[in-house]
Amino acid sequence: MSTTTEAGALAVELSGITKTFPGVIANKDVDLRVRSGTIHAIVGENGAGKATLMKTLYGMHLPDEGTIRVDGREVTFRSPTDAIAVGIGMVNQHFKLADNLTVLENVILGNEPVGARGRLRLDDARRDIRALMESLSVDFDLDAPVASLGVGQRQRVEILKVLYRGARILILDEPTAVLVPQEVEELFATLKRLVSEGRTVIFISHKLDEVLTYCNEITVIRQGMTVAHTTPHDVDRRGLAELMVGSDLPNPAGRTSHVGTTPVLEVHDVAVAGASAGAKLALEAISFTVHDGEVVGIAGVEGNGQFELCEAILGLVPMVSGTVHIAGRDLTLAETRERITSGLSYIPFDRHREGLLLDAPLWENTMLGREDEPELSSGPFISRRHAEAESRRIIERFGVRTPSEQVPAFALSGGNQQKLVVGREMSTAPKILLAAHPTRGVDVGAQAAIWDELRSARDAGLGVLLISADLEELIGLSDRILVMFDGRITAELDPGRATPEILGTHMTGEVQGVAK
Amino acid sequence: MKRQQLQRAAVTAASSVLAVFVALLISAVILLITGKDPVKAFTTLFGAAGDTRVIQGSLNRATPLMISAAAVAIGFKMNLFNIGVEGQMRVALLATAVVGAAVDLPAPLHIALCLVVAMASGAAWSGIAGWLKVKRGVNEVISTIMLNFIALSLVAWAFDDFFRVESPNESVLVKTKELPKSAWFPDLVDRRLNGMLLVAIAVLILFWVIVWKTRFGFRLRASGGNPGAARVTGVHPQRMILISMLLSGALAGLVGMRALLGDVHAYQNNLAEQQGFNGIAVALLGRNHPLGIFFSAILFGFLGEASGKLQLEDIPKEIATIMSGIIVLAVVIINEAVKRWDDRRIQRKAATELEKVAA
Known part of the structure; x- marks a missing residue:
């Protein structure tokens, strides 16, 4: 240089x-x-x-x-x-x-x-x-x-x-x-x-x-x-x-594979319509399987269908074709809440837009999407005492830096907000976690903490679909990397051999195909 | 642990009280400009608070305000501004007057039927706005304003052409057929304070329980607070919009019932007029919280009731109306300022507390 x-x-x-x-x-x-x-x-x-x-x-x-x-x-x-x-x-x-x-x-x-x-x-x-x-x-x-x-x-x-x-x-x-x-x-x-x-x-x-x-x-x-x-x-x-x-790209060698044999997420031939009528498909012919204990990375320049993929798996957008199985059950037609209770969890792309109630206290935030869990409710009522206890547990376990669980979410720094979201999504005993940019905009310490949590959950059998723009994160955590370009999966790479350079050429659509 | 919440509630309450004081101050200036003695005006106005009859009258006036404010507040919780409480109330008034007069039932049943009809017809009318918003993306502010006009004309026409009766021995006022005695809501204090007050209080308690204590209420607040976050947890924003619009309309239907079942016992033009609109101001001052609404409704009821006393002292009673208006303006401005200040305070406090832990 x-x-x-x-x-x-x-x-x-x-x-x-x-x-x-x-x-x-x-x-x-x-x-x-x-x-x-x-x-x-x-x-x-x-x-x-x-x-x-x-x-x-x-x-x-x-x-x-x-x-x-x-x-x-x-x-x-x-x-x-x-x-x-x-x-x-x-x-x-x-x-x-x-x-x-x-x-x-x-x-x-x-x-x-x-x-x-x-x-x-x-x-x-x-x-x-x-x-x-x-x-x-x-x-x-x-x-x-x-x-x-x-x-x-x-x-x-x-x-x-x-x-x-x-x-x-x-x-x-x-x-x-x-x-x-x-x-x-x-x-x-x-x-x-x-x-x-x-x-x-x-x-x-x-x-x-x-x-x-x-x-x-x-x-x-x-x-x-x-x-x-x-x-x-x-x-x-x-x-x-x-x-x-950074030249210190983590060395993926020496990792032990924990990939199991039970599919926890099967996506088959999924297509989703584009934003406007007549536009090309936002997702096309997407098929892949995530097994228990496996981290499947999705690489790609933002806006190449990653968001639509998450929405389709969550059941938030209508699919033109295809099926989605979660933990072995065909939930193609199921509502979002049923998918979540079947073992799906989601760390959203943008914690402020989709992850948090900024004005609400942390204990309400840890209850978001979990208010139907028997431990956090009694009959039609929410159980505030249990929700607060659960919130304190997440704060403790995931190292969220906050004075208490009564503080509104906006008072926390970005990294701590993210840790709270990650903590909440990993506390529902999920079988498959959609993690979209799980460490975006957080400091190095929080990043390491979140990675550790993802790894240990994976070791315990969690399947993870990891969407990230951070190539270090993708290579370091994934067992396989799928590249998305223009709404399709254009390559499958082995993170053991992938370099940012190889990833880059695939992400820009320059090379399409399987490069093992 | 809960201290923080108490503090937040205290700050909220204090900002509303501050708004009332600012409004008093501005009203005093207006009185001075018009050459009246503000001290005399205020002593007359608030001196009335000791009068039992004024208290009873204030509570009676506060009754519909509590309900209409609750109707507005349940919309606000979902980020919906239902300006159509007035129209929904009007539709419910005529529907209830007609249905109630057409049947004869034992008293409790008859009253219950009337309340159900009122809620159902109010909800049906607000449901139109909800449906338009969900299906066609029509802004509820616009649609409810328009539906107010339509309701007003529709009800006036239906009343005039189909339901009015001219009784030869009664006054010149035209009304619908009078409700049978079994549909009359009993008074707590004869001719002074109607029992609908208890219904209004029950509505506020129920509102508090549903919105703050139930899973449904949590989802409602989550959708209102951050629709995107609620959506990815499987809460349908559209469905929540429709439900809260229907609930709001059902409460709006109850607003006129003190006047109909507890006072006039028949529909007439001008019955319960403005009580739907006034609920918006009460909800604002009460910060959409049942306790706040309870006290704000009593304050507004009191201002309305005691303003009559002003005339005896040669002070225009409109000063009470002006004061209500200024209170609302002051609330909007002061609340926003206080919220910003309080948000910063909380953020700073969280930061310093963390530093203390780290040190």
């Missing part, structure tokens, strides 16, 4: 940026140097601190320590308005466009050219936007409603909007997550033109191929710190992957 010499002028220079949130250090002493006229990639795993860093640069919060320089001058951003004023623009992963307005209206929204007596000068705007479109060599019907545009086009509108506000430094937050490969190429063609005109692009991603193919320089972030600054010439795919996950 050679450190590039800073020949060109620095468009953005962050030094010593530290940002902490209660209980979590999101960024620690981060340095970032972006030369003007380049596409600069910031890569790192989910939760590595990329988003926090970009929010700092876009003025969405003030860093605790460190300085920001733009074009050599030191600046302080109290709000995004300050950042926009010096020419920084952000294109969000989730588009912020008004569907019912036209392209033109969306581009000028919030920055309308206003003439005398507050009249909109639409013709001026139209002329300026046309000039911008020409320089980018993109073409739009400016009067078409945004609702009629495809995803790739909407993204181009977002970029136009940012440029129209006079941005010279563009931040793109995982812009390719929502695009199909062809659109990805178009996007980069646009970005190339932008930098050739002297603008600067900061590109946040964890897709290594795109980064290596299209970017000029790369900064790698791991666990909130900058670990490397390199270029595509100096590093290959494997090297970059190791930088991302």
Whole structure:
């Protein structure tokens, strides 16, 4: 890893940026140097601190320590308005466009050219936007409603909007997550033109191929710190992957297999319809079996059907075809609650959206989904005494740091909230656990604790379907790894031989097939 | 251990009391501006609290408010804002007046039948809004407002065209056929305080037990608190919406029963008017908790009852209405501010307690 010499002028220079949130250090002493006229990639795993860093640069919060320089001058951003004023623009992963307005209206929204007596000068705007479109060599019907545009086009509108506000430094937050490969190429063609005109692009991603193919320089972030600054010439795919996950990839060798012979989860030929009518299937021909004592890992870039798979197994979305057996019983048509009482447990993707009642005390949270258990209820009533005792047991056993079980869940740090959710889901004597990102956004200590619990439960015969974006976690815990791409299972890998590099090529859909 | 909860309850109660005081303060300013003596106004108003007849009247007025606030609160627990209590009450009033007058049963049975009819018809009307929300995604605020208008007109038309009777010896007021004596809800204090108060209190107790003590109530609160989390545990959000809308409407049906069964004994226009709307304010001040609702309903009932005394002192009695309005506004603002402050307090406290353990 050679450190590039800073020949060109620095468009953005962050030094010593530290940002902490209660209980979590999101960024620690981060340095970032972006030369003007380049596409600069910031890569790192989910939760590595990329988003926090970009929010700092876009003025969405003030860093605790460190300085920001733009074009050599030191600046302080109290709000995004300050950042926009010096020419920084952000294109969000989730588009912020008004569907019912036209392209033109969306581009000028919030920055309308206003003439005398507050009249909109639409013709001026139209002329300026046309000039911008020409320089980018993109073409739009400016009067078409945004609702009629495809995803790739909407993204181009977002970029136009940012440029129209006079941005010279563009931040793109995982812009390719929502695009199909062809659109990805178009996007980069646009970005190339932008930098050739002297603008600067900061590109946040964890897709290594795109980064290596299209970017000029790369900064790698791991666990909130900058670990490397390199270029595509100096590093290959494997090297970059190791930088991302840390070179101390856990050695899976020497593990004893505990895989039993009883299937606890059988998914056969499952298909689930796409989000809108006429869209392609969100899940297609999914078949696999998890045995007792087995951890089956699901690798894949987010949004390739993992969420739909969990929803289908839980019975929360209608299936187009296929069957689901849990603990040997055909529960294809059963309601969610029956599946849960048959031995299914679920650590959801997002603990705030699906895992916790934030305003309710911990003891109510440990009862969520378990209020029908005979130990926690009597007749139609809930048994608060038993629920509190159970809550204290989980707090003790899973090391949840809290003053008591009466504290509302929002008062806990993210890691402790997650431990509570994991504790609850593993305390129902499940036979099969769907664990979606079980350690996302938690500190290293809580991560180790959760891994230990998963391992010992597996040793005791629990089957686990582990969905994770953390390759270290997948390789370290899984007995088999299935790769999901575009709603299908495209490969089955042996974690003993899989490397982040191999996983990466499969996850991006580059290679499809069984690589044992 | 339970101390934290008690503290939270105390903070909640204190914020409502604070809101009432702020409202008094603002009302005093208004009185001063209009050239009236606020001290005299308040001593007259609250001096009435010692009068037994005023207390009885206040409780009588509080009775429907307790029930309508409970109806609103059960919706709030599920994040539903049922503004349609008024309309549901109105539909139930006419339905009960008609059915109750058409049958003759022994007293307890007759009253029970009337209450059941009231609840069923109220639930049927609110069920429309629930069904629209579940099946068509219609916002319940919009649909219940619209259903209020429809109920008002529908009931007025049905009453006028089918059910009104003009008795030659009675006053000019038109009513439906009078209910037989067996359907009259007995008074606790003759002509002053109706026994429906006991029903209202029973409703509040039942509300507390169901929402806070049962598995169903837990699921209801979970769905209201975080629909996503409830959903993945197998609680159908749609089903909970429909159920809580039906429950809310059933209670709304009971709101007018003090006026119908305990007072007028027949349907007439303007019967129990506004009592459905006023429940929203009472539920807000009472923070959707039965105990809070109980006291808020009595406060609002008292303000209504004692305001008459103001006129004797040449102070417009509307000041009591203005005060009720300001109380509601103050509650909304102060509650939100206090909640934010309290949330931060709890978070800080949890953090410091943990540090103490670690040290």
